[in-house]
Amino acid sequence: MYAQMVKSTGEGVKDLKEMSPEERAFQERIDRGEKIEPKEWMPEGYRKTLIRQIGQHAHSEIVGQLPEGNWITRAPTLERKAILLAKVQDEAGHGLYLYCAAETLGVSRDELLEKLHSGNMKYSSIFNYPTLTWADIGAIGWLVDGAAIMNQVPLQRTSYGPYSRAMIRICKEESFHQRQGYDIMMKMAKGTPEQKEMAQDALNRFWYPSLMMFGPSDKDSVHSAQSMAWKIKINTNDELRQKFVDQTVPQAEYLGLTIPDENLAWNEEKGGYDFSEPDWSEFYEVLKGNGPCNKERLGARVKAWEDGAWFREGLMAHAEKQSAAKLAAE
Amino acid sequence: MKKEWPLWEVFIRGQHGLNHRHVGSLHAPDAEMAIKNARDVYTRRNEGVSIWVVESKHITASSPSERGPLFEPSNDKVYRHPTFFDIPDEVGHM
Numbered sequence: 025m026y027a028q029m030v031k032s033t034g035e036g037v038k039d040l041k042e043m044s045p046e047e048r049a050f051q052e053r054i055d056r057g058e059k060i061e062p063k064e065w066m067p068e069g070y071r072k073t074l075i076r077q078i079g080q081h082a083h084s085e086i087v088g089q090l091p092e093g094n095w096i097t098r099a100p101t102l103e104r105k106a107i108l109l110a111k112v113q114d115e116a117g118h119g120l121y122l123y124c125a126a127e128t129l130g131v132s133r134d135e136l137l138e139k140l141h142s143g144n145m146k147y148s149s150i151f152n153y154p155t156l157t158w159a160d161i162g163a164i165g166w167l168v169d170g171a172a173i174m175n176q177v178p179l180q181r182t183s184y185g186p187y188s189r190a191m192i193r194i195c196k197e198e199s200f201h202q203r204q205g206y207d208i209m210m211k212m213a214k215g216t217p218e219q220k221e222m223a224q225d226a227l228n229r230f231w232y233p234s235l236m237m238f239g240p241s242d243k244d245s246v247h248s249a250q251s252m253a254w255k256i257k258i259n260t261n262d263e264l265r266q267k268f269v270d271q272t273v274p275q276a277e278y279l280g281l282t283i284p285d286e287n288l289a290w291n292e293e294k295g296g297y298d299f300s301e302p303d304w305s306e307f308y309e310v311l312k313g314n315g316p317c318n319k320e321r322l323g324a325r326v327k328a329w330e331d332g333a334w335f336r337e338g339l340m341a342h343a344e345k346q347s348a349a350k351l352a353a354e
Numbered sequence: 355m356k357k358e359w360p361l362w363e364v365f366i367r368g369q370h371g372l373n374h375r376h377v378g379s380l381h382a383p384d385a386e387m388a389i390k391n392a393r394d395v396y397t398r399r400n401e402g403v404s405i406w407v408v409e410s411k412h413i414t415a416s417s418p419s420e421r422g423p424l425f426e427p428s429n430d431k432v433y434r435h436p437t438f439f440d441i442p443d444e445v446g447h448m
Contacts (some may be wrong), residue, residue, distance in 0.1 A: 113398065339387065
């Protein structure tokens with residue numbers, strides 16, 4: 025997802041009987057569906073796992089602006105350009121909601137950014153793929169935002185109050201993103217043979233990376249089991265991936281495009297599609313930093329941060345001077 | 355020494371006649387910039403007609419551990435609710 029392979033305590037889920045009284049009371053509140061709020065007692069593992077997860081999610085929103093930003097100046101019409109600008113601005117907003125949620129757990133914004141820039145925190149693997157044609161912008165909205173929605177809708181019910189509220193805001197806006205992507209795909213798929221070809225090519229390149237967004241199967245992962253007990257993860261990766269495929273296949277059929285998977289077939293028994301797994305060795309390579317655009321993406325982030333330093337400091341110095349002048353005048 | 359911009363809490367009045375409501379927080383160097391940033395971050399879709407910002411450090415919050423002593427005393431005062439009183443149907447709407 026936007027947060028992939030987030031590690032929790034690694035110890036697995038404790039039985040209620042093995043927990044300290046505080047931990048037990050905490051777990052029972054979560055089991056009752058109560059929200060946990062910033063200043064309340066929480067296990068250290070819960071706090072740390074959430075910082076990792078929300079932080080990674082925030083970083084993904086921010087880095088996710090880069091592949092799309094690539095096409096703002098080259099959008100085919102003024103209307104498409106205005107729409108894409110609005111979408112990219114939304115992504116910045118989503119990142120900011122999430123950073124704020126993470127900060128309520130006692131980590132500072134600068135610390136989070138420092139960890140992103142030094143490679144200690146990750147962002148979603150999907151943003152390390154290039155956007156080669158305009159159809160890629162359609163494919164990203166349709167598939168990448170579509171996959172993100174699969175994960176974010178259930179996370180609106182997550183146990184941590186600020187995270188849940190950020191997710192609710194994000195989900196309201198995300199539907200626009202997916203629809204604008206599909207709208208681009210419809211236009212291309214019904215266009216000239218060359219345009220349709222371009223749409224098919226974008227689907228071919230983004231299909232498996234989109235499936236990777238959900239992360240490898242985690243049905244046996246102790247990290248996921250703990251995160252699910254804490255309700256900071258609601259579904260397994262496989263459940264979400266299946267749901268995504270089942271939803272997307274008819275959408276591709278409507279476009280007259282072909283999902284690049286010869287094993288794709290409806291399975292009456294399970295009431296869903298059978299499909300091929302993505303190449304997980306590619307996924308691990310991308311996570312390690314060896315994807316097609318890792319260096320470019322992180323490089324752009326670090327450059328923006330460093331080039332903006334004088335500006336951030338300047339505004340702060342100005343604000344301090346103004347407030348000192350105001351105090352002196354009083 | 356680099357300094358992080360301070361944190362501000364943002365309150366938005368969604369429509370005329372409603373209270374300002376807390377929507378989230380953001381970083382900004384001063385109040386004026388905080389309002390401008392709040393406009394961009396929290397009202398991209400006509401969510402507001404008015405914005406308040408206050409530096410987070412100026413907010414005093416009740417402590418979660420005081421929840422009992424603060425809020426429980428009102429639990430046993432059910433007579434504060436109109437439904438506590440049975441008014442016969444013949445009396446009509448009251």
